Amino acid sequence: MALRHAVLAALLDGEFSGYQLAKGFDIGVANFWHALPQQLYAELSRLEGEGLVAGREVVQEGRPNKRLFTVTDAGLAELESFAAAAAKPSFIRDDLLVKVQAVDGVDAAPVIAQLRERAAVAEAKTEVLGALLRRLRGDLDEDEFLRTGRRIGPYLTCLRGLAFERETREWCLRTADLLARRRAEAARGRAGG
Amino acid sequence: MALRHAVLAALLDGEFSGYQLAKGFDIGVANFWHALPQQLYAELSRLEGEGLVAGREVVQEGRPNKRLFTVTDAGLAELESFAAAAAKPSFIRDDLLVKVQAVDGVDAAPVIAQLRERAAVAEAKTEVLGALLRRLRGDLDEDEFLRTGRRIGPYLTCLRGLAFERETREWCLRTADLLARRRAEAARGRAGG
DNA sequence: TGTGACATGTAACGCGTTACATGATTTG
DNA sequence: CAAATCATGTAACGCGTTACATGTCACA
Secondary structure (H helix, E strand, O other), X not given: OOHHHHHHHHHOOOOEOXXXXXXXXXXXXXXXXXXXXXXXXXXXXXHHHOOOEEEEEEOOOOOOOEEEEEEOHHHHHHHHHHHHOOOOOOOOXXXXXXXXXXXXXXXXXXXXXXXXXXXXXXXXXXXXXXXXXXXXXXXXXXXXXXXXXXXXXXXXXXXXXXXXXXXXHHHHHHHHHHHHHHHHHHHHHHHOO | OOHHHHHHHHHOOOOEOHHHHHHOOOOOHHHHOOOOHHHHHHHHHHHHHOOOEEEEEEOOOOOOOEEXXXXXXXXHHHHHHHXXXXXXXXXXXXXXXXXXXXXXXXXXXXXXXXXXHHHHXXXXXXXXXXXXXXXXXXXXXXXXXXXXXXXXXXXXXXXXXXXXXXXXXXXXXXXXXXXXXXXXXXXXXXXXX
């Protein structure tokens, strides 16, 4: 049950509505955790019921009212005990890797196409993350920001996300090229020679 | 519902029992997909019911009987259509990253400890994966194996896993050191000066 | 004699996903 | 006039996790 903690961690940066959190426009959480709006609305209501966040209605004109949430002291305490508890090991869980695992037994063409598409997505994400990092550190260079900044958690998680996306891109491209070359070889083998 | 496909992909390498699959001793799947024994037993039974895998009872002496499974033609067709379908985007979902995200609001000490522990786990995993890669490619060097090998899917996914674990290790160590240095600084600041 | 590996399950629960529902306002 | 954005939910379903259950054999 880490979604609630991800929400609490995100709310350390200020007041947000469920809609805002869902958009992932905010800082970093979206890079390593993802949740659908319905989940967030439900989780925020539950957290409010337990007194871990406090919500306030903001009346708007020209658009629907919204509820902005902040972390309460009880919520901070909950985060504190979460952070101190043992972390579960993580692993990659990805459809595309399953497909590559099976690539010797199935047609490689769609797998190659998906690898290239994923590489493009990863590249786009590295740019978004790069821009986010620049925004977070402001005028400072990275070392100085990390030494003296007051809110470095989101920066650190963004760095992890950036490295992950870069690795993803490189592996996808390398793997796609390799599979494409093998297909070309095999076709040549069948044709003649 | 990719667990069934992960199972089918794993069974491309031969006959396995639920227990063997669960142990993850086998070929690579364990590096990017994880499932508990109960899940696998249930999934294998379901797959057998749908005719996507075929199981045969192996009577053993001195230990319990087991059921070994292989992929059927229908299973291969299922894998084929899975591989051709659009892949969902993946993302990291990790408790430890949530904790780092929140590190400005909570005590950093346990987070630092967990980062170092995770780094050690990641290092151990890189060694296991390295050994697995050597075993898979046999006498050939990597390039040659990847050009000419018949079963390269597991090798490619292991490469991804290896890169991931390396990145994880580096990031964890860097982050842990940084947080530790900040704590030391803060303590010095409070003490005197 | 007890711990761990081998081997396979059932049952309950909770989280995540998909589908559905509502309704105003801005933008093209 | 249609589509996207803002904004919040309910309901059903399925997968993943945790806890529980069973029994043999090897090894220390």
